[in-house]
Amino acid sequence: MVDAHAHLEDPRLTDDLDAVIARAHAAGVIAIVTAGGDLESSARAVRLAETYPAVYAAVGYHPHEASRFQPGGLDQLRAWCAHPKVVAVGEIGLDFYYDRSPREVQRRVLEAHLGLASEVGLPVVVHCREAGAALLEVLRAWSAPTPFPGPSPEQGGEAAALPSGAGPARRGMIHCFSGDADLACRFLAVGMDISLAGPVTFTNARELQEVARAVPLDALLVETDSPYLAPHPHRGQRNEPALVAVTARRVAELRGMDFPALAQATSANAARLFGLPLPVP
Numbered sequence: 001m002v003d004a005h006a007h008l009e010d011p012r013l014t015d016d017l018d019a020v021i022a023r024a025h026a027a028g029v030i031a032i033v034t035a036g037g038d039l040e041s042s043a044r045a046v047r048l049a050e051t052y053p054a055v056y057a058a059v060g061y062h063p064h065e066a067s068r069f070q071p072g073g074l075d076q077l078r079a080w081c082a083h084p085k086v087v088a089v090g091e092i093g094l095d096f097y098y099d100r101s102p103r104e105v106q107r108r109v110l111e112a113h114l115g116l117a118s119e120v121g122l123p124v125v126v127h128c129r130e131a132g133a134a135l136l137e138v139l140r141a142w143s144a145p146t147p148f149p150g151p152s153p154e155q156g157g158e159a160a161a162l163p164s165g166a167g168p169a170r171r172g173m174i175h176c177f178s179g180d181a182d183l184a185c186r187f188l189a190v191g192m193d194i195s196l197a198g199p200v201t202f203t204n205a206r207e208l209q210e211v212a213r214a215v216p217l218d219a220l221l222v223e224t225d226s227p228y229l230a231p232h233p234h235r236g237q238r239n240e241p242a243l244v245a246v247t248a249r250r251v252a253e254l255r256g257m258d259f260p261a262l263a264q265a266t267s268a269n270a271a272r273l274f275g276l277p278l279p280v281p
């Protein structure tokens with residue numbers, strides 16, 4: 001399995017991280033994508049990716065931290081994106097539930113990160129809380145193919161067409177997806193994969209259970225968002241990557257699939273999205 005989203009650099013996990021990683025391996029986790037939320041935590045994420053072979057990093061500003069974002073920060077992020085173990089720009093997004101940064105600022109910072117992701121050709125790891133419509137609007141604009149800047153028909157040129165195979169794939173994942181199956185489908189339509197975390201295992205999570213059944217198998221990921229959101233029956237405890245197996249088992253059960261098949265498919269999806277060098281069949 002791949003834990004597609006975690007925060008190993010969180011102080012709640014750093015103290016016994018060797019043991020946390022060992023338990024993840026014992027549970028069958030072959031890769032973990034750990035995400036920063038500002039420059040400091042992104043630096044720690046890159047360092048962990050350098051330390052542990054199975055750990056990969058995403059770098060960026062979380063919407064909570066958007067008001068601390070300085071345009072110069074983008075240069076540091078760009079430099080990290082060239083690192084072989086930095087596989088995504090994130091965690092970025094919109095959070096209109098906590099509103100810890102003004103919404104307009106969140107949106108501008110998100111757009112700056114999306115621009116960086118297309119520039120460096122990396123996928124994005126996106127956080128969305130109570131901001132589905134606004135996020136869809138931004139992602140739709142980002143993922144729309146840019147017309148080829150050739151001569152216009154009025155100037156006697158060919159109609160605008162996309163150069164074949166040009167431009168980086170604008171892809172990403174909505175991490176810890178919350179919302180209904182309809183919203184999930186709208187994100188799929190703008191090139192996002194859907195990643196499910198612990199809440200899909202909660203007994204009252206009817207909407208998310210529906211999402212787990214509805215998302216096509218080739219666009220589905222699983223994650224822990226460690227140290228947050230431990231799956232049932234560990235709810236309320238510290239979460240860690242080994243517990244992605246609990247979530248994956250529940251998702252397999254909801255889809256009426258064998259667990260190994262679900263684990264293999266979601267790992268292959270993560271390997272494809274992040275370009276992980278995994279021995280995935």
Ligand SMILES: [Zn+2]
Nearest residue numbers: 091127175176
């Ligand atoms: Zn998040």
Ligand SMILES: [Zn+2]
Nearest residue numbers: 005035091225
């Ligand atoms: Zn997160």
